[in-house]
Amino acid sequence: MRKALTLLALAAPLSAQAAETGDLVRFIACPVYRDADSGKKSGCWLASDPATGGRYDVSQSPYKPDWNFAVLVEGRLAAASPASCGAAVLEPVRTSRLAAPCVRHMLPAEGFPGRKYVLPRRNINPLSVARPLPPGPYAERVFTTWFEFDRDFLVYQYDDYQIDNAVTWIRGAKPAKLVVTGFAATTPETVSAQQIAERPEVAQERAESIAQTLRRLLPGMTVETKWEVGAKPSSDPDADGIPGQAQRRAEIRAVF
Amino acid sequence: MTERTGGGSAKPLPFRGEVGVGLVPPRGAGPGGQPPTPPLKGMGFRSAIIPAAVLITALSITASARAPERWWAPGEGRTFPASLDYANGQGTLRTLLVGGPMPTRGHPFFEPIGSNGRACVTCHQPADAMSLSAATVRERWEATRGNDPLFAAIDGSNCPVLPQHDKASHSLLIERGLFRIQRPWPVTSFNGDPVTPDFTIEVVRDPNGCNSGPHYGPAAGNVSVYRRPRPVANMKYLLAVGFPFDPKQGYALPLDPDDGKPQSGNLMADNRAGNLRIQMEDAAASHLQLMGRLTPAQIARIKDFETRVYTAQQVSNGAGPLDALGASGGPAKLRDSEPGALGSIGVPVWSEFAAWEKIAPAEAAKLSPAELAFRQSVARGARVFRDKTFLITDTAGINSRMGFGNPVRNSCVFCHNMSQMGNDVAPGQVDLGTTTQPFADPWSDLPLFRITCLKAPHPHYGRVILTYDPGFALTSGKCADVGKITLQSMRGLSARAPYFSNGLAKDLRGIVDYYERRYNIGYTEQEKQDLVNMMSAL
Known part of the structure; x- marks a missing residue:
C-alpha cells in the first residue's frame, strides 16, 4: 500500500x-x-x-x-x-x-523564531551502540542511497543512515557480492526557464563513491560497480515522494 | 600559594633519576601572555618552593645538568614520573603516566635515535603539554646559542639553505614555534589509494628560499610549509572513533592498514598519518633524520608511552585547584573517562566546570573574591563555548561539502564536540581560514602559494586560491580541501603558546580575537575574558 x-x-x-x-x-x-x-x-x-x-x-x-x-x-x-x-x-x-x-x-529574524533543532529521524547511532543483526531468512535485496543534483557526495544524516542499515543487514545476510549501480538524471528538463541535466559521469562517480564506502565498512566483501544514465525514478519510499530525488541515486544490490 | 601549587608543592625539582611528583617553576613570562606568577612577599618564587638542599645540589652538578630544569634533553635518562607538575604563566600543568614511573634510559621516545641529536621529546616536552612553546624555543636558543639539536637545519630553520648560525634563519621557530614540514608534490596517494591532484600549485612568494630553490620546493617534488608541533598526550581521545563515517569527506572512515579498524583522522594537521605507526615513521625520517627505519620494538615502545600520557592544567593561578568544589579539571578525569563521546548527546563539553556556575555561599566564603570571580568566569566561559551561537560562513568542512548550509548557526562545540577533550568526534579537517586568504592574517615571513583548481572550483574560494599552507589538500589532493587543518587539541593550552597550526595567535586572547574577526561573532568583552579564562584552565 x-x-x-x-x-x-x-x-x-x-x-x-x-x-x-x-x-x-x-x-x-x-x-x-x-x-x-x-x-x-x-x-x-x-x-x-x-x-x-x-x-x-x-x-x-x-x-x-x-x-x-x-x-x-x-x-x-x-x-x-x-x-x-x-x-x-x-x-x-x-x-x-x-x-x-x-x-x-x-x-x-523579523519576529520569526525559526525551528529549534531536533535530530532528524535518519540519524545513525554512535558505534558504541550495538547494531543487532536482523533475523533471516535472507534473499536478494536492494538498498538505495540518494544524492544532491549532479553530486556524488554522501549526504549526512540521510545516506549514512541508509548505508548503516544496509551494512547491518549485509553483515547478517552474508551475500556473495554487492553490485552498486549509480544513476544519473541526464535527460534534459526545463526548470524555471533553464535547461538542466545531470552529467553522465556522475552516475559512475556515485557508484564508485558508494562502493568505496562499502569496501571500508565491509572489508573482504566483493563490490562491483555499474552505472546508468537517463535514470527513471525509483519507487523507494526513502526518496520521500520527490521524483528528482528518486532519480538521483545509487542502488546497492546484495546478490547471493 | 600552597593551594596553587597543589599536590606537587612539597616536592623538589624533577632532576634526573627522580621518581614521583615534581613541580618546576614557571619561566619569566607566561605562555598565555600573562604576567608571571607573582612571588611570595619578600621571597622569590623559586626560593619559595625549592628546598635548600636541592638548590645546593643543583649548584654543584655539571654544566649540562644546570640547563633549564624544565627541558628534557635527548638521552639524559631521567625517569618519567607517574605524576609531573610544571608551572606556567597560568598555573600548573600536570602530566600523568598511567602505569607508574618509567625509566627513559634507552627509550626510543627519549633517546636521540636519528642522526641530528634530537629525540621525540625534543619537540614534545612535558612542561609544554607534550608540545613545544615558542617561549621554550627561545630559552633553548639563548641557553645554547642556537646549538641545540632543536635548531637542526632540516626543519628547525626557515630553510636548510640559509646560514644556520644566524638567528634570523630560525625566526619562524623562535618567534612562532613553527617547524618546516616538507610534503611531497604532487600528492600520489592517500590512505593507500592513488591520488591525482585536481589542482596545481605555484610559488607566489618565498621569503625563506625553500619553495623557490632547487631542493625543497615544487621543482624538487616538494612543498615546504610551516606548522606547530601537536601535543603527544591524551592520545586515546585523538584516536577515538565515534561514528563510522567521515561526513566532511563523504565516505566511511578509512581503515587502519595495521589492524583494519576505522581511523579517527585526528592525529596530524593535514591528516597525512592515520595511525601512530605511520606518524612515528614520518617523524623519525623527517624530524629526527633517522637514516634507517624504526624497528617494530621501537614503535611498540613509543606507542605504549604515548597512549599512557595524559596532560592538562591542574591548578589555575586565578582559580586555584581545578578539581576543587565539584569541578573536575586536570588530567585525572581525562585518564579515567571513555573517549569518543559526543558532548551534545552525553557529557557536555567543558562541563568539568559546571559546578562552579553556582558555588554555595558557604564554600564561596572560603575563597578570596578574586578566586571566586575567576571560577565563576571559567564556568561562564564553558557556557559561552557551548551556547553562544554565531553564523559560520564559507568554511569548508562545515559549510561545504556536507549539507549544513552556508551559513549555519552554531557554537564552538559544533566542531569541538568530544566530551572531556574538545576535539572533533569525526575527522576534524576544517578550513577556518587561518592559512588562506582573504581570512588569514598577512604574514610576510611565510611562503605564499597560488592554487589553481583544475576541475570544480573550491566551494568558497573559487578557482584560484592564495594560501600559506594548503593543509589537508596536500594529503587528499583535492582542491576542495585547501586550507583545511585538523582541529587542535585543547588541553594544556596554557603551556604551549602560540596557537593554531601557524602560530597566528600569540596567546589565548588571540584565539578568541581570530574567531571574532573571522565570524563577526559579537562576543562581549566579558565573554571574551571568560573564554580566555576557561581555556587557561584546560
Whole structure:
C-alpha cells in the first residue's frame, strides 16, 4: 500500500503554481537566509519561485543551500503553518546547490523564531551502540542511497543512515557480492526557464563513491560497480515522494 | 600559594633519576601572555618552593645538568614520573603516566635515535603539554646559542639553505614555534589509494628560499610549509572513533592498514598519518633524520608511552585547584573517562566546570573574591563555548561539502564536540581560514602559494586560491580541501603558546580575537575574558 501511494505521489504532475497541500513545486532560485535564532541550526532558508513569485520555506532539506549559489528546489507544499520562518513550508523538500552564482542575502529574524533543532529521524547511532543483526531468512535485496543534483557526495544524516542499515543487514545476510549501480538524471528538463541535466559521469562517480564506502565498512566483501544514465525514478519510499530525488541515486544490490 | 601549587608543592625539582611528583617553576613570562606568577612577599618564587638542599645540589652538578630544569634533553635518562607538575604563566600543568614511573634510559621516545641529536621529546616536552612553546624555543636558543639539536637545519630553520648560525634563519621557530614540514608534490596517494591532484600549485612568494630553490620546493617534488608541533598526550581521545563515517569527506572512515579498524583522522594537521605507526615513521625520517627505519620494538615502545600520557592544567593561578568544589579539571578525569563521546548527546563539553556556575555561599566564603570571580568566569566561559551561537560562513568542512548550509548557526562545540577533550568526534579537517586568504592574517615571513583548481572550483574560494599552507589538500589532493587543518587539541593550552597550526595567535586572547574577526561573532568583552579564562584552565 505504501509503495502504491508513493508511486501515485511520484506520478503527480509538476505544477508551476503550488496551491494545494501535497502539490509538487520545482524551481531554481537564489536562496535567502533568514537569521532566525532558536539555537543551533535554527536559521531559515527561503526561496521564491520565479514563475509565481511565491516564497517558500525550504529549511527542511537534508542538504541545505549555500547563499552564494542558486538552488534547485524540489518539494511538496505542506500543511504546516508558515509561522516558523515566514513562508509556505515545503516538506519534504530538497535544495540542490547549482553552479550559478548568487548575491548573498540575509534577512533578519523579523519576529520569526525559526525551528529549534531536533535530530532528524535518519540519524545513525554512535558505534558504541550495538547494531543487532536482523533475523533471516535472507534473499536478494536492494538498498538505495540518494544524492544532491549532479553530486556524488554522501549526504549526512540521510545516506549514512541508509548505508548503516544496509551494512547491518549485509553483515547478517552474508551475500556473495554487492553490485552498486549509480544513476544519473541526464535527460534534459526545463526548470524555471533553464535547461538542466545531470552529467553522465556522475552516475559512475556515485557508484564508485558508494562502493568505496562499502569496501571500508565491509572489508573482504566483493563490490562491483555499474552505472546508468537517463535514470527513471525509483519507487523507494526513502526518496520521500520527490521524483528528482528518486532519480538521483545509487542502488546497492546484495546478490547471493 | 600552597593551594596553587597543589599536590606537587612539597616536592623538589624533577632532576634526573627522580621518581614521583615534581613541580618546576614557571619561566619569566607566561605562555598565555600573562604576567608571571607573582612571588611570595619578600621571597622569590623559586626560593619559595625549592628546598635548600636541592638548590645546593643543583649548584654543584655539571654544566649540562644546570640547563633549564624544565627541558628534557635527548638521552639524559631521567625517569618519567607517574605524576609531573610544571608551572606556567597560568598555573600548573600536570602530566600523568598511567602505569607508574618509567625509566627513559634507552627509550626510543627519549633517546636521540636519528642522526641530528634530537629525540621525540625534543619537540614534545612535558612542561609544554607534550608540545613545544615558542617561549621554550627561545630559552633553548639563548641557553645554547642556537646549538641545540632543536635548531637542526632540516626543519628547525626557515630553510636548510640559509646560514644556520644566524638567528634570523630560525625566526619562524623562535618567534612562532613553527617547524618546516616538507610534503611531497604532487600528492600520489592517500590512505593507500592513488591520488591525482585536481589542482596545481605555484610559488607566489618565498621569503625563506625553500619553495623557490632547487631542493625543497615544487621543482624538487616538494612543498615546504610551516606548522606547530601537536601535543603527544591524551592520545586515546585523538584516536577515538565515534561514528563510522567521515561526513566532511563523504565516505566511511578509512581503515587502519595495521589492524583494519576505522581511523579517527585526528592525529596530524593535514591528516597525512592515520595511525601512530605511520606518524612515528614520518617523524623519525623527517624530524629526527633517522637514516634507517624504526624497528617494530621501537614503535611498540613509543606507542605504549604515548597512549599512557595524559596532560592538562591542574591548578589555575586565578582559580586555584581545578578539581576543587565539584569541578573536575586536570588530567585525572581525562585518564579515567571513555573517549569518543559526543558532548551534545552525553557529557557536555567543558562541563568539568559546571559546578562552579553556582558555588554555595558557604564554600564561596572560603575563597578570596578574586578566586571566586575567576571560577565563576571559567564556568561562564564553558557556557559561552557551548551556547553562544554565531553564523559560520564559507568554511569548508562545515559549510561545504556536507549539507549544513552556508551559513549555519552554531557554537564552538559544533566542531569541538568530544566530551572531556574538545576535539572533533569525526575527522576534524576544517578550513577556518587561518592559512588562506582573504581570512588569514598577512604574514610576510611565510611562503605564499597560488592554487589553481583544475576541475570544480573550491566551494568558497573559487578557482584560484592564495594560501600559506594548503593543509589537508596536500594529503587528499583535492582542491576542495585547501586550507583545511585538523582541529587542535585543547588541553594544556596554557603551556604551549602560540596557537593554531601557524602560530597566528600569540596567546589565548588571540584565539578568541581570530574567531571574532573571522565570524563577526559579537562576543562581549566579558565573554571574551571568560573564554580566555576557561581555556587557561584546560
